[in-house]
Amino acid sequence: MVGKTYALYRKDYHSELRTRYAVNSLAMFIIVAISVILFSIGNEQITQSLTSGLFWVVIFFSAMSGLARAFVSEEERGTSLLLHLIAAPSTIFSGKLLFNLILVFCMNIIIAVLYTALFDAFIIRNFALFAVSFILGNIGLAVASTIIAAIISKAGAKGTLYPVLSFPILLPLILTSVQLTLYSNQGSSFADAKFELAIVLCYDVIMLTGSFMLFDFVWKD
């Protein structure tokens, strides 16, 4: 199963490299979103809590614009039947999840670097806390968006429906992650943030289990 998962990831990776559609549009989306925020801020001094909120606004909408591709492209090219033949549903989900995870990590690292460079209030004072919360938050984001992307692709790839369906599911994760980003910007210790970290960890585990159990029903027509 691990070999097939990796093979599926390699397939997505190579077909992505051929067109670079998702990567290019994501990169442009991040630049556009951040510049809109910078223009609207102007010369105002914004607080740390607002900056960490805006950080997750950009992450949420970038994820919504890029992560649906994984399954929608299979339906568009009509290759989902072939995937049915060669692999079990859980393997396919793992492959797509791996691809989305790597996409989310690359995307969010770029966003974090841009935020540190461009926003005065966004200074990471406790880097270890930021790294842990960032990794846990990204895993949750990738898992929840991948299963919703699978639902969307079967519903006929309605683009506007994707953020609508994802937002209520991602809401607990985003609310807690905003808090965690604020903590790491304020330089709080791990002891202050242990409750929030536990929430995000629980969210990841619950969503991962639920997605693997439910993906079979989505995938089999």
Add this chain to the structure above:
Amino acid sequence: MVWKITLFIILAFVSIAGIAFPIVPVPHTWYEFPLIPGLKENAKIIFFHVPTAWLSVVAFLMSTIYSIQYLRKKNLDDDAKSYAASQLGIIFCILATVTGAVWAKFAWGSFWSWDPRQTSIFALLLIYGAWFALRSSIESEEKRATLSAVYSIIAFLTVPFFVFIMPRIMLGLHPGAEEVVNGKVVASSSPVINFKMNGNMLLVFFLSLIGFTILYFWMWSIGYRSILLKEKINKQSITY
């Protein structure tokens, strides 16, 4: 028939008692409610707001249970039951949100202040909205039933976060909210948040809950039977 008359009596009593019974500082007779400092007449909303919020959650739970049932048995009747439950759920959810917001205007000074309870009812409203948007986008019956069942189960997985966890990381104003003092969760010390109902108030409150729950199940059974009949008529008109 008997239970319909009972339901009528319960709801009539609750409506009259909830609206007309006076609130006095020291109650002497059975039809007087005690005064709660800071709430006054506003306290009466509990007889109508809490049952609607309760039913919107019950409807969500039933919709999820019938979704699981559908995924196990693939029987479209379960999908109709889940659909009927959600239809009622969104109505009660809107009612709970609106009555709560109007009450908050008078009790807290603003319609909306992102209290944990307000956040969770808002998330529930969004989930219902997204669920109906998903259903309306799919043509095929089986596909619609399967995908909406999966979505409803995933959405249900987020419920523990809103019910148990959000109140601990956000500041609460809502009656029944808890405070974190020295890292421990305790009942709030404010009389508005942690108020006690006396015997007759509790009686009216629980009668209201029971009455509204019976009303919900009645409406739900009419709802899903009408959906099933509609589908039957559609199929017959296709065959002729």
